[in-house]
Amino acid sequence: MYDVLDSRSVLEVLQPVQDPELRKSLVDLNMIRNVKIDGGKVSFTLVLTTPACPLREFIVEDCEKAVKKLPGVTEVNVEVTAETPQQKSLPDRTGVPGVKNILAVSSGKGGVGKSTVAVNIAVALAQTGAKVGLLDADIYGPNDPTMLGLADAQIVVRSTDKGEVLEPAFNHGVKLVSMGFLIDRDQPVIWRGPMLNGVIRQFLYQVEWGELDYLIVDMPPGTGDAQLTLTQAVPMSGAVIVTTPQTVALLDSRKGLKMFQQLNIEVLGIVENMSYFIPPDMPDKQYDIFGSGGGSKTAAELGVPLLGCIPLEISTRVGGDNGVPIVVADPDSASAKALKAIALAIAGKVSVAALT
Numbered sequence: 001m002y003d004v005l006d007s008r009s010v011l012e013v014l015q016p017v018q019d020p021e022l023r024k025s026l027v028d029l030n031m032i033r034n035v036k037i038d039g040g041k042v043s044f045t046l047v048l049t050t051p052a053c054p055l056r057e058f059i060v061e062d063c064e065k066a067v068k069k070l071p072g073v074t075e076v077n078v079e080v081t082a083e084t085p086q087q088k089s090l091p092d093r094t095g096v097p098g099v100k101n102i103l104a105v106s107s108g109k110g111g112v113g114k115s116t117v118a119v120n121i122a123v124a125l126a127q128t129g130a131k132v133g134l135l136d137a138d139i140y141g142p143n144d145p146t147m148l149g150l151a152d153a154q155i156v157v158r159s160t161d162k163g164e165v166l167e168p169a170f171n172h173g174v175k176l177v178s179m180g181f182l183i184d185r186d187q188p189v190i191w192r193g194p195m196l197n198g199v200i201r202q203f204l205y206q207v208e209w210g211e212l213d214y215l216i217v218d219m220p221p222g223t224g225d226a227q228l229t230l231t232q233a234v235p236m237s238g239a240v241i242v243t244t245p246q247t248v249a250l251l252d253s254r255k256g257l258k259m260f261q262q263l264n265i266e267v268l269g270i271v272e273n274m275s276y277f278i279p280p281d282m283p284d285k286q287y288d289i290f291g292s293g294g295g296s297k298t299a300a301e302l303g304v305p306l307l308g309c310i311p312l313e314i315s316t317r318v319g320g321d322n323g324v325p326i327v328v329a330d331p332d333s334a335s336a337k338a339l340k341a342i343a344l345a346i347a348g349k350v351s352v353a354a355l356t
């Protein structure tokens, strides 16, 4: 069938190989580029739709298997790169130049670990090579500077010919802008809609974010006016809802889900935090402190995916307090593994949403 080994025959054997999430041919998606033949050696570039592709190895293996079937092939070299697609444009919303995808991390209730999840997901995505920003919009408890090791950072304002711009702080591979840089922690601030709107617009459009694959927005907990103002002001492509297994937390997360759905923002899934406790001195034991299975039940009821379950681990809390997120401090811990898998699942879903 294939008399000559050339780039056309390589593309032909790769034609049936699909991106497992997009269910389309890699060739049709323009994910196979720079095919080169040198004797029996075939090399090409595989351009994934996110550096955090959860199925990277699987896709590479499929490509190698397909090309090795060609007569005369002695070696296959696949160079893997990524180009994150731009989120679809939203009606009545202005995107942020250079920022490909904006994602909300929210919770119906306070204290469920929303900021812990937002910070660790941001860092986990950056660890894969993605360019990541974090906008800490939690007006009630802006903890991201502490959790990212930037408690003492100052936001720098520069005058340019386009007016004043803010320079984000940076640590663990993530650019950060936080409400915490603006407000005095000991002074309660009452945020009225227009004021919050103004600050958020500044955080979106007057910050030198540069090129970002993902801008994660750590939302304030709850579903009140502030959350609604924010959800309407930010051109988000998707939202992640963090919950704990208790019934109350789950009821609240249902409200959060409805809020996003009403505003036509895709809910990418639910993260169940504090799912179970593993005592550090008894790693074989597991205690379901807040009950079990709540996250998966709610996800099934509401028809959204469960992105993952994170155990309650002392080192996760310590990582947050010390400014070294658990995915950096102890990447092999159960929590870090769960958080990294959740970050990859989110990246996969974002690419699918952008390309379908």
Ligand SMILES: Nc1ncnc2c1ncn2[C@@H]1O[C@H](COP(=O)(O)OP(=O)(O)OP(=O)(O)O)[C@@H](O)[C@H]1O
Pocket (backbone or CB within 6 Å): 107, 109, 110, 111, 112, 113, 114, 115, 116, 117, 138, 140, 141, 143, 220, 221, 273, 274, 310, 311, 312, 313, 314, 315, 316, 317, 318, 320, 321, 335
């Ligand atoms: N899986 C976990 N294991 C251990 N501690 C955790 C875990 N998740 C969160 N925590 C701890 O619980 C506390 C609350 O977490 P966090 O600040 O992330 O919650 P939150 O939902 O953002 O709160 P709020 O928005 O109401 O301020 C923090 O001290 C954090 O370190």
